[in-house]
Amino acid sequence: MPQLTRQVKINAPKEKTWEILADWGAVSNWAPTITESHTTTEAKRGVGSIRSCDHTQMGNIEEEVVAWEEGSSLSYDVIKGLPMPMKSLNNTWSVSGEGADSMVTLTMDFGMKFGPLGALMAALAVRRMMNKEMGLTLAGLKQYVENGEVVSAVSEVSEGSLAAVT
Numbered sequence: 001m002p003q004l005t006r007q008v009k010i011n012a013p014k015e016k017t018w019e020i021l022a023d024w025g026a027v028s029n030w031a032p033t034i035t036e037s038h039t040t041t042e043a044k045r046g047v048g049s050i051r052s053c054d055h056t057q058m059g060n061i062e063e064e065v066v067a068w069e070e071g072s073s074l075s076y077d078v079i080k081g082l083p084m085p086m087k088s089l090n091n092t093w094s095v096s097g098e099g100a101d102s103m104v105t106l107t108m109d110f111g112m113k114f115g116p117l118g119a120l121m122a123a124l125a126v127r128r129m130m131n132k133e134m135g136l137t138l139a140g141l142k143q144y145v146e147n148g149e150v151v152s153a154v155s156e157v158s159e160g161s162l163a164a165v166t
Helices: 014-022 024-029 115-147 159-163
Strands: 003-010 034-039 050-055 059-069 073-080 086-096 102-112
Touching: 003 115, 014 024, 014 086, 014 102, 014 115, 024 034, 024 050, 059 086, 102 115
Parallel strands: none
Antiparallel strands: 003 102, 034 050, 050 059, 059 073, 073 086, 086 102
């Protein structure tokens, strides 16, 4: 299963960064490709909670939390709205750090349909597209945590925030 990992250093304590990530239904405040989001379950955070997101390119998607380590990491699967030719997609967000700074790591695991043809598509196009999406999302998070600015469009992600993503 292909895997991608990106990181960003955020000039804010780990606790502040975690609280924004843990506000599960509010991802549209900082993810520039998500125009609207909300939880659809009674549980607003933790394993089993589900959110609905309107994505600028994929339409409506639903994501379910499958792992939750309070204060440090969460993992979720896309359960509705996967783009073709993907058959599975899991994102894991982890936050570390002490003092004034935090490091956020986003790891994406995805599976492809169509056997060897799907593997070729992953190698040629899907990795590039997902890497770009991950970079924009991490940059939006950095900008929101550090400045409190809601990021509602790709054009609103600052160059400084984007340059900080590795």
